[in-house]
Amino acid sequence: MNTGDIFLDTMNVPFHEPYVGEEEKALVSETIESCWLTMGPRTFEFESAFGEYLGSRNAVAVNSCTAAIHLSLRIIGIKPGDEVLVPAINFASAGEVCCQEGAKPVLVDVEKENGNIYVTALKKVITKRTKAIIPVHYGGQPCDMDEILELAKIKGIYVIEDAAHALPSFYKGRKIGTIGDIGCFSFYATKTLTTGEGGMIVTENDEWAERMRILRLHGISKDAWKRYSDEGDWYYEIVDLGYKYNMTDIQAAMGLAQLRKLEWMWEQRRRLAERYIAAFSGIDEIELPLIKDDRTTSWHLFPILLKLETLSIDRRRFVELLKERGIGTSVHFIPLYRHPFYKKNFSYDAKDFPNSEWFYEREVSLPIYPSLSDTEQDYVIENILEICKKWKR
Numbered sequence: 001m002n003t004g005d006i007f008l009d010t011m012n013v014p015f016h017e018p019y020v021g022e023e024e025k026a027l028v029s030e031t032i033e034s035c036w037l038t039m040g041p042r043t044f045e046f047e048s049a050f051g052e053y054l055g056s057r058n059a060v061a062v063n064s065c066t067a068a069i070h071l072s073l074r075i076i077g078i079k080p081g082d083e084v085l086v087p088a089i090n091f092a093s094a095g096e097v098c099c100q101e102g103a104k105p106v107l108v109d110v111e112k113e114n115g116n117i118y119v120t121a122l123k124k125v126i127t128k129r130t131k132a133i134i135p136v137h138y139g140g141q142p143c144d145m146d147e148i149l150e151l152a153k154i155k156g157i158y159v160i161e162d163a164a165h166a167l168p169s170f171y172k173g174r175k176i177g178t179i180g181d182i183g184c185f186s187f188y189a190t191k192t193l194t195t196g197e198g199g200m201i202v203t204e205n206d207e208w209a210e211r212m213r214i215l216r217l218h219g220i221s222k223d224a225w226k227r228y229s230d231e232g233d234w235y236y237e238i239v240d241l242g243y244k245y246n247m248t249d250i251q252a253a254m255g256l257a258q259l260r261k262l263e264w265m266w267e268q269r270r271r272l273a274e275r276y277i278a279a280f281s282g283i284d285e286i287e288l289p290l291i292k293d294d295r296t297t298s299w300h301l302f303p304i305l306l307k308l309e310t311l312s313i314d315r316r317r318f319v320e321l322l323k324e325r326g327i328g329t330s331v332h333f334i335p336l337y338r339h340p341f342y343k344k345n346f347s348y349d350a351k352d353f354p355n356s357e358w359f360y361e362r363e364v365s366l367p368i369y370p371s372l373s374d375t376e377q378d379y380v381i382e383n384i385l386e387i388c389k390k391w392k393r
Contacts, residue, residue: 010325010326011326011327011375011376011379012326013326013327013328013367013372013376013379013380014328014367015328015329015330015365015367016189016190016328016367016369017369017371017372018189018190018194018369019261019265019369019370019371020194020254020258023257023260023261024253024254024257024258026257027253027254027256027257028250028253028254028257030253031249031250031252031253032250034249036249037248037249037250038246038248038249039061039217039246039247039248039249040249041249042249042250042252042253042256043061043246043247043248043249043251043252045252045256046061046247046252046253046255046256046259047059047060047061047200047252049256049259050200050202050255050259051202053259053262054175054177054178054183054202055175055178056177056178056183056202056203056204057203057204057206057209058201058202058203058204058205058206058208058209059200059201059202060200060201060202060203060209060212060213060216061198061199061200061246061247061252061255062198062199062200062201062216062245062246062247063197063198063199063244063245063246063247063248063251064093064186064188064197064198064199064245065093065162065164065184065185065186065187065188065199066092066093066096066097066199067199067216067243067245068184068185068186068199068200068201069093069094069097069134069160069162069184070097070100070101070243070245071201071212071215071216071243071245072160072182072184072201073097073098073101073103073132073160074101074215075182075208075211075212075215076131076132076158076160076181076182077131078098078101078102078103078131078132079101079102079103079131080101080102080103081102081103081104081129082101082102082103082104082129082130082131082132083103083104083106083127083129083130083131084098084103084104084105084106084130084131084132084133084134085106085108085117085122085125085126085130085132085133085134086098086105086106086107086108086117086133086134086136086336087107087108087109087110087115087116087117087135087136087138087356088107088108088109088110088335088336088337088353088356089110089115089136089138089332089333089335089356089359089360090107090136090333090335090336091164091333092336093162093164094134094136094162095107095336095342099345103131104129104346105336105346106125106130107335107336107337107342107346107348107353108121108122108125109121109352109353109354109355109356110138110353110355110356110359111355112355112358112359113290114138114139114141114289114290115138115139115141115303115332115359115363116135116136116137116138116141116142116143116144117133117135117136117143117148118355119144119147119148119151121355122148122151123151126151126155126157130155130157131157131158132157132158132159132160133148133151133152133157133158133159133160134160134161134162135148135159135161135162135180136162136164136165137161137162137163137165137166137169137176138165138301138303138332139165139289139297139299139300139301139302139303139332139365140165140166140169140192140297140298140299140300140301141169141289141290141291141292141295141297142166142169142170142171142176142292142295142296142297143171145171145172145179145180146172148180149179149180158180158181158182159179159180159181159182160180160181160182160183160184161176161177161179161180161182161183161184162184163176163177163183163184163185164184164185164186164188164191164199165186165191165192165298165300165301166185166297166298166300167185167191167192167193167262167298167300168192168262168263168266168298169295169296169297169298170295170296171294171295172294172295176298177202178202178204181203181205182201182202182203182205182208183201183202183203184199184200184201185199185200185201185202186198186199187199187200187251187255187258191300192262192265192266192269192298192300193255193258193259193262193265194254194258195247195251195252195254195255195258196251196254197251198247198251198255199247211240214239214240214242215240215242215243215245216242216243216245216246217242217244217245217246218238218242218243218244219238219239219240219241219242220236220237220238220239220242221236221237221238221239264370265370266298266299268369268370269298269299269300269368269369269370270299272299272302272368272369272372272377273299273302273368275374275377275381276288276302276366276368276377276381279381279385280304280381280384283385283388284307284310284388284392285306285307285310285311285388285392286304286305286306286307286384286388287304287305287306287307287362288304289302289303289304299368301332301365301368302365302366302367302368303332303363303364303365303366304363304364304365304366305359305362305363305364306318306362306364307362308361308362309393310392310393311388311391311392311393312391312392312393313391314361315331315361315362315363315364317391318364318387318391319331319364321383321387322380322383322384322387325383327367327379327380327383328367329364329365329366329367330364330365331360331363331364331365332363332365333360334360335350335353335356335357335360336348337349337350337352337353337356338350338360366380366384367380
């Protein structure tokens with residue numbers, strides 16, 4: 001690889017590109033032609049296939065992972081004044097739905113090595129008001145689930161897995177999302193399986209699953225969706241305070257096609273991850289993702305940590321230099337306590353989250369998706385190596 005001067009001829013390598021092909025187009029077209037577009041037969045087929053893939057007794061399709069987490073909190077009985085423990089390095093979802101239910105999102109510091117919730121810090125913030133823990137499997141790397149589950153059992157706390165990044169990921173041979181009381185998945189455009197927008201809830205609790213199915217569509221009684229079908233009737237009853245959280249059959253059709261090639265897409269990301277690891281191993285300026293021996297990641301993200309003490313530029317400039325060369329990257333995530341809403345309403349202080357601050361200042365997510373070619377990845381690698389060389393202290 002050439003690691004000399006800055007490249008004159010740039011390529012365009014986006015941070016992400018969904019892997020959508022003829023299979024998705026065919027199933028979506030077939031669904032459109034059926035004239036059943038909203039939640040219906042395709043959605044239930046997708047739920048069944050997804051539950052079978054995970055080995056979960058119940059799968060409930062919704063319109064986002066945010067909706068999945070929100071319904072999960074409703075199901076376990078979250079009330080105003082309750083506390084829910086969430087990692088400080090996190091997207092908006094878990095924290096905001098806690099607030100919508102009147103609960104307090106209690107932010108927890110993360111592990112420096114991988115961005116996952118730090119069990120030692122977790123133990124220090126549990127109170128009598130703590131009702132649930134929402135571990136986020138950051139980038140697909142599974143959290144320390146044995147320790148989390150043991151702590152939850154002792155304290156009588158529910159565990160809701162945020163598995164938005166973790167399809168498929170494995171912890172000691174078990175699929176992520178099936179280990180806690182409830183698992184929540186995302187099918188957003190950038191995820192390892194996409195329906196454009198969408199999500200799924202999995203649980204072994206039949207009663208919870210049945211109530212979630214009612215809550216996702218305005219609290220309308222079971223099977224009321226059939227009222228426009230040949231076997232349906234105009235009459236329906238609202239039996240609970242629900243939401244407009246249902247998935248559509250168009251989304252589900254896309255999800256079915258994606259699920260059929262999920263394993264292949266995972267293999268492609270694994271191969272790309274191995275190429276990154278081979279290229280950056282031993283580079284003084286870069287710390288590679290730590291994957292613990294007893295778990296396997298989905299490689300939804302490939303996050304590197306810049307060793308800032310070896311560089312004369314900061315993370316912002318590093319990202320800008322890559323952007324100038326046509327390479328898309330991202331940062332996952334801005335810690336929740338840094339956002340104005342959390343500063344105003346909860347008075348969080350960055351000094352209370354030393355690991356999260358350290359991680360945030362260094363993290364850069366690189367392109368990793370099935371359609372990323374070796375040539376494109378080589379271009380990313382070459383530019384990163386060149387930047388590290390030129391701006392080395």
